[in-house]
Amino acid sequence: MRYHRLPDGDGYRLIADDGDAAYDLTAVKPRLDEFTELAAAANVADTDVDELAETLVETAPTVDREALADSALPIVPDEVWAAGVTYEISEEAREAESGMPEMYVQVYEAERPEIFFKATPSRTVGPDEPVGIRADSAWDVPEPELGIVLYDGEIVGYTIGNDMSSRSIEGENPLYLPQAKVYDKCCSIGPCIASAESVGDPHELTMTMEISRDGETLYEGETSTGEMDRSCEELVEYWCDHNSVPQNGVLLTGTSLVPDDGFTLRPDDEVRIEIDRIGELVNTVVEV
Structure with missing residues (x-):
């Protein structure tokens, strides 16, 4: 999957794009608004980011893939x-x-x-x-x-x-x-x-x-x-x-x-x- 960070008011939403549809992961887990949070959760669960995201995609609402054109800096690296x-x-x-x-x-x-x-x-x-x-x-x-x-x-x-x-x-x-x-x-x-x-x-x-x-x-x-x-x-x-x-x-x-x-x-x-x-x-x- 490809992960985008979309601006949302004063914050951001983490979007997972599997090539067919884009899913709002933040809508399922509000604290999951950064790729770093997803990577941290996958690290604790001893899995990879895609496997974790796939469990959330099942209930995540989709967003218009055209909205991905407004993606922000996808990760704020230390x-x-x-x-x-x-x-x-x-x-x-x-x-x-x-x-x-x-x-x-x-x-x-x-x-x-x-x-x-x-x-x-x-x-x-x-x-x-x-x-x-x-x-x-x-x-x-x-x-x-x-x-x-x-x-x-x-x-x-x-x-x-x-x-x-x-x-x-x-x-x-x-x-x-x-x-x-x-x-x-x-x-x-x-x-x-x-x-x-x-x-x-x-x-x-x-x-x-x-x-x-x-x-x-x-x-x-x-x-x-x-x-x-x-x-x-x-x-x-x-x-x-x-x-x-x-x-x-x-x-x-x-x-x-x-x-x-x-x-x-x-x-x-x-x-x-x-x-x-x-x-x-x-x-x-x-x-x-």
Whole structure:
């Protein structure tokens, strides 16, 4: 199933979509208004989120599936982290932007992956909310990525992430990575969380990205998560190893869709990212 978080007055409703119908789980269990609550209940019951949701669907009212277009940030993660240089083209792009290209080759070929802190809840936006580009940056790009959703250290689902990046700042010096990656509206997640069971193998998903400006398509590309040089399990292991990860977190897994070197985002651009079995994440761009 895919799980959406719909605004409802001052709160939210948790909606489960099985592809045929959308069910209001909050109507059955009013305290169940967040995916995290569902994951917590499944953890206590020693089952998976879909099995628990299916027991609620039997008595849950349906909602118009068109309402899912208004989905909010599907989960408010305690922390978002990200992995870098997990695809060959990403390694090549970061070599091209950097004055120290050899370090990216070493990371791509090394046993230990690059794992870095990406965003707090206040820096993370949801579907149809604006993502940011820094006013002090001259070269800004979106990075479409598969996001792993963890609860209590276990993979419970997947989402779509946009790891916004200043390539000009990182390219000046690799030590500037935090400033290139972590700032207001630097990350978007959505439109939903697809359960681990519904996604199946996360390494065989088609991912596409389209960037448009004033109605004109400036970039479109397609890749597969099968091109990733690291497995999701490996990245999660390194993220959690010797690290007190939050109970509720998201790990982005890297990108292989990189616009040409001459391209940079501008305010009002639109970024569309789609991943099989999950959905489509759409954001416009603002300067921050």
